[in-house]
Amino acid sequence: MKRLHVHVAVDNLEGSIKFYSTMFGAEPVKQKPDYAKWLLDDPRVNFAISSRGRKPGLDHLGIQVDEDSELSEVRERLAKADMKTFDEGETTCCYSKADKTWVMDPAGLPWETYRNMADVEMFGADRREAQPTACCAPSPEKPKKTLKEVADGRKSGSFCG
Numbered sequence: 001m002k003r004l005h006v007h008v009a010v011d012n013l014e015g016s017i018k019f020y021s022t023m024f025g026a027e028p029v030k031q032k033p034d035y036a037k038w039l040l041d042d043p044r045v046n047f048a049i050s051s052r053g054r055k056p057g058l059d060h061l062g063i064q065v066d067e068d069s070e071l072s073e074v075r076e077r078l079a080k081a082d083m084k085t086f087d088e089g090e091t092t093c094c095y096s097k098a099d100k101t102w103v104m105d106p107a108g109l110p111w112e113t114y115r116n117m118a119d120v121e122m123f124g125a126d127r128r129e130a131q132p133t134a135c136c137a138p139s140p141e142k143p144k145k146t147l148k149e150v151a152d153g154r155k156s157g158s159f160c161g
Helices: 013-024 069-081 125-128 148-155
Strands: 028-034 036-037 061-065 086-094 098-105 110-119
Touching: 013 036, 061 069, 061 125, 069 086, 069 098, 069 110
Parallel strands: 061 110
Antiparallel strands: 028 036, 086 098, 098 110
């Protein structure tokens, strides 16, 4: 079996272990004073790239689900852990119509949980075609936005929506 490896530097290991254990619904398989690792078979990985005017590097992370029940389960898990989320609902982004929820990890990295509903012919809403940005995460220049700021930014056209 092949796995995508993603390594994220964090400044709060304990908080990050709690966040990722909640996000993945699993505890780490290896944990050291400065390290933790999860080996996951579920979720599988969806890796995408875009060249839409953003600074190169990690844009956002996410979990794609196949069923509404899976999306509900992740949303419930985040709510039970008292994590602040932004439920975007149905949106058009990255050539797909999807139902999305966003959360920021302790290091300020945006995570989306989403279910694709249909392919579409445009990257996002028309307003972004005039000012291209990567879809759909908060701007990497200010990664530690609150979810209210994320929601306000989406309404102003800074993010997909």
